[in-house]
Amino acid sequence: MPVVLVHSRETIKMGAPPPSMNGRAIIKIDCSPEEVKIGRRWVGDWVYDHGFPADAGDAAEMVASELITNALRHGDISGGAIEVRAFLDVTGGAVLEVLDSSDRPPLILGEDPTTEGGRGLFLVRLTTRELGWRPLRGGGKSVWCVLNAERDPAAV
Ligand SMILES: Nc1ncnc2c1ncn2[C@@H]1O[C@H](COP(=O)(O)OP(=O)(O)OP(=O)(O)O)[C@@H](O)[C@H]1O
Ligand SMILES: [Mg+2]
Numbered sequence: 001m002p003v004v005l006v007h008s009r010e011t012i013k014m015g016a017p018p019p020s021m022n023g024r025a026i027i028k029i030d031c032s033p034e035e036v037k038i039g040r041r042w043v044g045d046w047v048y049d050h051g052f053p054a055d056a057g058d059a060a061e062m063v064a065s066e067l068i069t070n071a072l073r074h075g076d077i078s079g080g081a082i083e084v085r086a087f088l089d090v091t092g093g094a095v096l097e098v099l100d101s102s103d104r105p106p107l108i109l110g111e112d113p114t115t116e117g118g119r120g121l122f123l124v125r126l127t128t129r130e131l132g133w134r135p136l137r138g139g140g141k142s143v144w145c146v147l148n149a150e151r152d153p154a155a156v
Helices: 033-049 054-074 120-127
Strands: 020-030 081-089 094-100 128-135 141-147
Touching (some): 020 033, 033 054
16 A cells, blocks of 8 residues: 655744743844854854753754754845844743745645655754744744743753
């Protein structure tokens, strides 16, 4: 019996991320593949500096790398820069946002093992507490997630 693979095109929920409490930081990086590393490391450092354990910083770097690479590959980068934001939400969770100039929503392409690609956001969704996107007032969008990380009480 052949296995039928359905390649789903699931949309990611649209809406704002949880409200910001503090710790808000923003970096703008140039639209080039070399800059992905700068954005990724900036996120990892922010997570560690805000009282999350080192392994949470490593996981955040993976997620940041996926979202920034997507902004470069699929987003409209005519604005010349990709903005990356990090902040603590009202529960103390860590929120990461990556902004690009395209209005097209991100998609979960599913788990089709026969295709190349389409894994990035599937993995981001699996490894984060929440994944969403929102259109921005002046055009473009933010793709955001709440990291699956607990702050070290001794560091808070
Ligand atoms: N920032 C974005 N702007 C517009 N579309 C996006 C954006 N991010 C993702 N998408 C859409 O969602 C799809 C799934 O993204 P995903 O990261 O899962 O896969 P991919 O980037 O195609 O491949 P890879 O497995 O290498 O990440 C993309 O193919 C694209 O169509
Ligand atoms: Mg991707």
